[in-house]
Amino acid sequence: MSTELTTLTISEALAGLGKKDFTSVELTQAHINAMAGARNLNAYVVETPEIAMKQAKESDERRAAGNAGALDGIPLAVKDLFCTNGVQTTAGSHILEGFVPHYESTVSQKLFDDGIVMLGKVNMDEFAMGSANTTSYYGNVINPWRRNNGSNAELVPGGSSGGSSAAVAARIAMGATGTDTGGSIRQPAAFTGICGIKPTYGRCSRWGIVAFASSLDQAGAFGRTIEDTALLLKSMCGFDPKDSTSANLEVPDWPSLFSQDIKGMKIGIPKEYRVDGMPEEIEQLWQQGIDWMKDAGAEIVDVSLPHTKYALPTYYIIAPAECSSNLARYDGVRYGQRVEGKDLVEMYENTRAVGFGEEVRRRIMIGTYVLSAGYYDAYYIKAQKVRRLILEDFEKAYEQCDALLTPTAPSAAFAIGENADDPIKMYLNDVFTVPASLAGLPGMSVPAGVDKDGLPLGLQIIGRRWDEETVFKVGHAIEKAANFKAMPQSLEKEAA
Numbered sequence: 001m002s003t004e005l006t007t008l009t010i011s012e013a014l015a016g017l018g019k020k021d022f023t024s025v026e027l028t029q030a031h032i033n034a035m036a037g038a039r040n041l042n043a044y045v046v047e048t049p050e051i052a053m054k055q056a057k058e059s060d061e062r063r064a065a066g067n068a069g070a071l072d073g074i075p076l077a078v079k080d081l082f083c084t085n086g087v088q089t090t091a092g093s094h095i096l097e098g099f100v101p102h103y104e105s106t107v108s109q110k111l112f113d114d115g116i117v118m119l120g121k122v123n124m125d126e127f128a129m130g131s132a133n134t135t136s137y138y139g140n141v142i143n144p145w146r147r148n149n150g151s152n153a154e155l156v157p158g159g160s161s162g163g164s165s166a167a168v169a170a171r172i173a174m175g176a177t178g179t180d181t182g183g184s185i186r187q188p189a190a191f192t193g194i195c196g197i198k199p200t201y202g203r204c205s206r207w208g209i210v211a212f213a214s215s216l217d218q219a220g221a222f223g224r225t226i227e228d229t230a231l232l233l234k235s236m237c238g239f240d241p242k243d244s245t246s247a248n249l250e251v252p253d254w255p256s257l258f259s260q261d262i263k264g265m266k267i268g269i270p271k272e273y274r275v276d277g278m279p280e281e282i283e284q285l286w287q288q289g290i291d292w293m294k295d296a297g298a299e300i301v302d303v304s305l306p307h308t309k310y311a312l313p314t315y316y317i318i319a320p321a322e323c324s325s326n327l328a329r330y331d332g333v334r335y336g337q338r339v340e341g342k343d344l345v346e347m348y349e350n351t352r353a354v355g356f357g358e359e360v361r362r363r364i365m366i367g368t369y370v371l372s373a374g375y376y377d378a379y380y381i382k383a384q385k386v387r388r389l390i391l392e393d394f395e396k397a398y399e400q401c402d403a404l405l406t407p408t409a410p411s412a413a414f415a416i417g418e419n420a421d422d423p424i425k426m427y428l429n430d431v432f433t434v435p436a437s438l439a440g441l442p443g444m445s446v447p448a449g450v451d452k453d454g455l456p457l458g459l460q461i462i463g464r465r466w467d468e469e470t471v472f473k474v475g476h477a478i479e480k481a482a483n484f485k486a487m488p489q490s491l492e493k494e495a496a
């Protein structure tokens with residue numbers, strides 16, 4: 001029974017709860033048991049079983065009284081970048097170890113208002129900087145998938161939301177929150193065979209989310225189906241006066257819209273995304289996606305995004321610049337760790353030297369460099385101008401099409417440590433996800449196939465600003481055509 005409950009989708013679980021087939025207490029207990037059996041993945045930084053069981057009980061009472069919310073009783077994982085009232089929030093960093101917020105992020109509050117159960121806080125790259133979840137102070141996360149070629153190497157779950165993606169793929173959470181600054185929802189979703197959406201910048205409030213790069217950071221959702229992802233995202237989005245970049249717009253009812261067909265829709269294929277050295281398998285998957293679109297009655301349009309090649313360098317100027325400013329607040333005075341020194345300045349230096357890991361220090365150094373007098377115009381201002389051109393590329397493309405279809409990442413999940421010695425190689429992981437982030441556009445990854453070693457691969461849909469609806473519809477068309485049923489090997493064994 002308990003294994004069965006963890007294999008349900010959110011929509012199936014909501015139906016089961018509604019019919020009284022099982023209670024939220026049973027559903028939650030099944031997940032708590034599964035979490036205990038999957039600790040080797042290191043997906044959770046903190047498990048919160050007492051909170052979860054209390055919330056589950058309250059949920060069952062609400063349901064019995066006829067007051068159930070849209071997601072009532074559904075056990076989820078929360079990325080450790082969202083401040084959670086009374087529960088440690090670390091952002092994957094040593095410097096925030098022991099930091100217990102006394103407020104709740106708007107996004108997690110919205111989920112609680114709809115009745116969710118929090119299983120715990122999930123692991124992530126330190127301050128969301130990374131693509132492999134290997135920069136976390138709390139250790140790397142292990143992808144539940146393995147290559148089927150007998151190598152048995154432990155693989156990365158993607159990053160920075162690697163705890164979220166691993167937890168959902170391993171059935172130790174029914175869904176999860178994530179954040180995406182340059183690809184941190186879409187790439188881990190692709191690496192673990194699940195769906196992940198980053199909505200338009202401004203859809204989700206950033207209030208109470210530990211900031212990395214404020215003009216890029218956006219919360220979003222992981223689910224095992226498009227419908228689940230739409231249910232979660234709907235709950236998370238909405239205007240928040242506490243975030244000045246939050247959009248005062250109605251949130252569409254995506255869960256009732258996603259399954260409409262895409263006949264007559266125009267799908268753009270950006271030629272600049274055929275990057276050098278892209279593996280044959282990714283190329284084939286993309287072609288397969290194009291064929292699925294045609295079969296579903298959509299029209300394929302070739303489009304050009306000429307500034308694509310500048311997206312990565314632009315991102316790796318703007319994101320570090322913003323992070324160097326945002327992370328200035330961790331000084332040993334207000335949050336988490338403090339390492340004393342002989343005077344105030346030495347206390348700052350000692351705290352930051354001990355508190356920040358290597359990748360975070362690298363980003364702060366790059367950021368302060370590109371913002372310093374003399375280099376500001378040459379790097380930062382230039383990057384802002386190029387960012388504008390990248391946005392205009394998309395706007396021009398959307399005169400010809402309704403959404404873009406691309407691969408999500410240039411490879412399947414790689415082994416832990418594989419790209420560790422070369423930061424640039426690691427940054428290349430984001431080549432397909434970063435442009436949409438710079439332009440603030442909604443993007444989603446949908447599992448679409450497996451590579452020669454049986455590892456999942458994702459296709460990305462990028463939509464117009466505020467048009468998550470089209471992204472969900474195209475995603476659903478891919479989901480139907482791909483009929484992706486592969487599962488991590490450890491779960492297959494269990495299911496057999």
Ligand code: GLN
Pocket residue numbers: 128129130131159160179180181182183184185212319430
């Ligand atoms: N991998 C990218 C980076 O390291 C993106 C991270 C993210 O989206 N948070 O900056």
